[in-house]
Amino acid sequence: MDQLLALVVVVPLLMAATICALNPLLRSNRRVLDAAAIVTSAAVAVMLIVIMFRTVPGDATYWFAGFRPAHHVAIGIDFAVGPLSAGLASLAAILVTASTIFSWRYFEQVGVYYHALMLTFLAGMTGFCLTGDVFDLFVWFELMGVSAYALTAYRPEERGSLQGALNFAITNSVGAYLTLSGIAVIYGRTGALNMAQIGRDLGGHRPDGLVVVAFLLIITGFLIKGSIVPFHFWLADAHAVAPTPVCVLFSGVMVELGLYGVARVYWSMFAGALGHHAAITGVFLTLGILTTIVGALFCFRERHVKRLLAFSTISHAGMFLTGFALLTPLGLAGAAVYVAGHALVKAALFLCVGIVLHRLGSVNETWLHGRGRALRWTGVVFTLAALGLADLPPFATFLGKGWTEASGAARGLDWITAVLVASSILVGGAVLRVAGGVFYGLGDPPSEDLEEAEESSEETSETEAGKDRTPLSMIIPATVLTMAGFALAFWPHLGADVQAAAVRFQDQAGYNATVLSGTHITHPVAPFRSEKTGVTVADVLSGAGSAVGGLILAFVALYWRRLPVLRRGFEPGTGLVRPIRRFQSGVVNDYITWIVLGVACLGGVLAFSIR
Amino acid sequence: MHVFPFVVVAWILAVGLYGIVTSRHLVHQIVCLIVVQSSTYVLLLGVGYRTGAVAPYFFDIPGRTPAVDPVVQALALTDVVVEAAVTALLLAFAVQAHKRFGTLDPQELVQLKG
Amino acid sequence: MNPALAVVTPYTVPAGLMDALQVTVLVLIAAGATAVVVIREPVRQVIALSAYGVLLAVLFLAFQAPDVTLSELTVGSVVLPMLLLLTLAKVRRREK
């Protein structure tokens, strides 16, 4: 029994309670608060990394209150941890550490609650990754959600932040209740809440309506959190208004945790019953590709830099889901590496945007054009991170995407490569366009969209703008994260290790044995074999192609009006997307309508294809 | 009686969602969210019910008496707390939103779009 | 366990009566949920919600869940309506 497994959740919770209890003492002593939050999240990160390495030989289980399964029936709650879940949780802890360091100088005033909420948010994310009990999964999901809603509204004096928080809270709550309904339905069948036990009880039977319904309801909440089209609308609203250090967590890990939830639930509970049906691949691949394309298009036409990055997150979420949808170990491993690489560079990008906001007081690309020249180092970090986001080798992102594509090609889905590369070019092009325009003053400022100018006008009060220097506590986390995204690719045997972890993640029988009998058995019975993981020419070409394509696109966008073709009346991106834009109405009633319609359609497809 | 409680569950869920979608008042919308959540209580306690069994309290009855499932009741209790917490938070948002926007119509609480 | 208590046979409601009670309350709950949603005037809606909370509590009692009954009564029909009324009080005064 490894006590670390419990402590990674309990320590941040206890620290959150402690700083609230000592509120009157700490209120005037902000540095103590900052230090407490940084030290706690860093300690959690270290513990989780230790757990990740310890679980490489085999998954670890922890039975709370010591209630081990009796006769292979779980009576307590367990944490069942493998390298993938521990790795994702440690990614969350690392990003929380980075953003609390960043906050050291970022907020002029910050209360006790900011730090307490960051810590409960971290505890929720960690518990969500580690738990092996499906209702416990819901509890941590809600803790994570409620902390995130409160953090989104952390600057309630602004209209946008309230609207964003309301849309976020209502859509995600509806999703969580659907998830809970699914949990209740599956409990009604199996009389169990332990995921391994449910998987064992369901496996071997033909999937009937109840299994399909429970599966879809449970994952609906996670798909909403994972911002998969058509459940993605809340994300841009929330990201645009949440304080920038919080956006780092939203984009970097929270969305990815939703997709982790889908993968966890599928592989530990439903894989045996639903089979590795072509329908599962078909449904998730469709969702993933659709999300990738929609996110990339929206991203490219956006001028509000935080929203631009938010849409790029949606696009990437689609790519991660694509990796999962292949159901192969390499696809999952690719998605995992992609998540890690993306989280590091995306966090760095958001931190750079925070610096811009701190120094210049705006996130409007048009207004900022050329004004960021003085921020030299920030510009360099932003550009590097943008290239990383565009999958430039040797950033880890190119490996993740390359493996996803390779695995897709091995299943005869070559066209995935084309879609992913095109989307990467669009997303990378948009972010590089911002880099070139804002930090180097290249080309012309994009034409002003009046409506948007109004939207981004309310962006000043989260930090005292107009500072002359960039504090080291802001630029160092951004730099370190970018370098980490770079260094990750040089991890020895990265591919082999992650793929081995992915094989174990997909091995339902092995997971059952570990959890319910406490024995480690290794018999990869996954329907798809492990594949070669080295760095191939195709990986490098696809990554470099995306980055170069992104650079070219960025230059075209910046110098568009000086090009001789089609100069008048056509801004790249806008005409293409204007009709779709109506969907992103900002009205939560609409968002819920799309969620209901989306669930009904998905349900219909699943009902007719799995039986 | 075989599936009737579950039909009621589906009805409550659908009605609550209908309320959220058609609502023109944020407080009304939050109450509809409570209704959506109440469907999960009925479902949870419904699946754990056993005809003719007693409540799971063994203070004054023999330990072997058939009892209903205590686990779903514990889950429903957690669910009630979640409901209270989410509702309180949403109401605080509503109070602030009203102060900033001067209205509680979700269609007019629009600062951001596109 | 006290042996004197162990011989007490628990009182159980006859099955038919229990069924009838459950069906009645379930029908009332379906109607109550509809009413809560359909009533658009916020204060009346809160009162309806409070009554709906009581109905749910009765159902939970009939489902042999006294614990949840108590929670639902205190939260669903007292605390939440109170929070809602306070919010409405705040919002309405502003509208005048």
Place this chain on the structure above:
Amino acid sequence: MTPALRRWIFLAGAAGLVAFYLWGLVGLPGFGDYPGPYGDIINRIAVGQTNATGVVSAVNFEYRGIDTVGEEFILFVAAAGVSVVLRHLRSEREREALDEAREAPPTSDAVRYVALILTGPIVVFGWWLASHAQTSPSGGFQGGVVLTTAFVLIYLAGQFLAFQRISPTDLTEAVEAVGAGGFAAVGVGAVALGLAYLTNFLPLGSTPGGVFSSGTIALISFFVGIEVAAAFVLIVGELVEQTLLVREGTK
């Protein structure tokens, strides 16, 4: 999207959703036929293992204790979030207005007397609930909510000023944090003894159903009780303050 269009799209979607949902629900074992095994096992072993005759409390505070830790912190976060969101409303000017508003409680005498008479029994009832989690249908959560009601009655009986005296915000916050943290810390006690987190390491008492039976269950229930009461008092207090602010503003 116009409301009419939205309604039609929703109705189409909801028809599909309900049909799909029912397709799953008819696969359940049928109402009244709970199949087990989880609940049956717990019912069989709980009294012997924990000396708690209220099995639901045993599940909440012991078998699935970590769920309840998460749940208490959800409430804790909500109280913190409400404070964050509503406190920004108060400028200095508004604070002065608030101080004046406290002078004028608009409550009728009859309400006051009734409320005052009820307060005592309600405190006792809340306390009884919170301390009998292990024996009967009750527990920290219900007890805590009932205790909150007592504070609200005090508010009705006296005036807002008294409410503030009973629960100065800092103290309430501290109590809330101690409640939530205390629960988590009880679990750490087991870790310090080398047992799994939240293991019931206290003596279980000699008879099932006694007030001090069942070891940590009673202790946890106590912490949950104060956490819940303090959290709701904080939330209600913030909203009451908001209401008073505007009441003053309209005069």
